[in-house]
Amino acid sequence: MSAPGSLRWGPIAGVVAALLVVLGVCGSLGAWQWSVGTHGGEPVEAADAVPLADVLAPASPAEGGVGKSVTVSGAFALADAALVGGGRVIDGTEAVLVVRPFTVAADATGTEETATLPVVVGWVPADDLSRVGSPSGATELTGYLRGSEGASVSTTEGAPAGTFLADTLSPAVFAQHWDSPMYSALLVADTPEDGLNPIPAPEPETELNFRSIVYAFEWWLFGAFFLFVAVRWIRDNGRVAPETADRDEPSPDVPTDAATASAAVKEGSP
Amino acid sequence: MTPDPRPAVTPGALTRYKVMAIVTGSLLILVFLGMLRYLPGLDSLEASLDPTMFLLAQIHGFVYMVYLVTVLQLWLQAKWGYGRLFTMFLGGIIPFLSFVIERRIADELDPAKEAA
Numbered sequence: 001m002s003a004p005g006s007l008r009w010g011p012i013a014g015v016v017a018a019l020l021v022v023l024g025v026c027g028s029l030g031a032w033q034w035s036v037g038t039h040g041g042e043p044v045e046a047a048d049a050v051p052l053a054d055v056l057a058p059a060s061p062a063e064g065g066v067g068k069s070v071t072v073s074g075a076f077a078l079a080d081a082a083l084v085g086g087g088r089v090i091d092g093t094e095a096v097l098v099v100r101p102f103t104v105a106a107d108a109t110g111t112e113e114t115a116t117l118p119v120v121v122g123w124v125p126a127d128d129l130s131r132v133g134s135p136s137g138a139t140e141l142t143g144y145l146r147g148s149e150g151a152s153v154s155t156t157e158g159a160p161a162g163t164f165l166a167d168t169l170s171p172a173v174f175a176q177h178w179d180s181p182m183y184s185a186l187l188v189a190d191t192p193e194d195g196l197n198p199i200p201a202p203e204p205e206t207e208l209n210f211r212s213i214v215y216a217f218e219w220w221l222f223g224a225f226f227l228f229v230a231v232r233w234i235r236d237n238g239r240v241a242p243e244t245a246d247r248d249e250p251s252p253d254v255p256t257d258a259a260t261a262s263a264a265v266k267e268g269s270p
Numbered sequence: 271m272t273p274d275p276r277p278a279v280t281p282g283a284l285t286r287y288k289v290m291a292i293v294t295g296s297l298l299i300l301v302f303l304g305m306l307r308y309l310p311g312l313d314s315l316e317a318s319l320d321p322t323m324f325l326l327a328q329i330h331g332f333v334y335m336v337y338l339v340t341v342l343q344l345w346l347q348a349k350w351g352y353g354r355l356f357t358m359f360l361g362g363i364i365p366f367l368s369f370v371i372e373r374r375i376a377d378e379l380d381p382a383k384e385a386a
Binding site for chain 2: 225228233
């Protein structure tokens, strides 16, 4: 029924359907990586801050809560502040993070009892520890949750009055100085304490961005590859072929308009 | 008029394909070796291996894209079937496959060129 040169709708529809599926998969995976890459894997925006109790309970693993922007109510406890050094460098300066215990109000923990949340309130240069003052009277904090680091030893030796020294941001270490129960993650306060430097945005995010954007482009390139092959296939096989194969087609770049292609084959076939 | 039964494959396209097949295949083997650390009992290697593996996987991603371009060019010139294209496509994903195909394609094309 099909004369040479007429369109083979069945196979074309099949290839187009398969292509659409592949393009959909590659396109959406690329778009997803792109959004991860450009918005950051961990949303750190005060705009969508949620109450702490929604994402993290005291004394339980932080898993999903890390990176979330949260609000919390309570008051800073009067216990010693942690000065966490460990050789970290911020803006080219050896820095010491200042972490204070924040007693989360009983109605804000989700467990009906108060709990202690370690709050990173800012940093000071390692040679200027005297800048650490006393806690603010804030009762509402906003910030993002960051995961704990490994355990280390803490000491009050050599620490300014009202503080102790540690090498890592570890609630397990802070628990030796502060009231239990403790949260297993830390809050990085959006607003630094008076006299302290603000904590810069977390470092790993830039790496994550780069990787995700690269993956996005790779997915789209994959899609383009399949698009090319499908177009090629339809061009080659989309019409009912004459008896002989057109192997002497001069170059793949020559447009194979159906009429000229079939005519050329009829004349040039062996 | 008798058409040349062996379509024109330019030496450049063949060379580019061969080089990329070997580079992609070698990188892929390295990436797969790196994945062995996910086996139970090898967790301790995570910290030392992960940064390198991350870099290698990134490089493999880019190299694979270049490999696909060389594959397309050679495939277009040689006018192979779609099965062959698919096998060449898989060559950058399945370890050692690219070496096998590269060998076969080289064997197939080289004598033909001498005969032509």
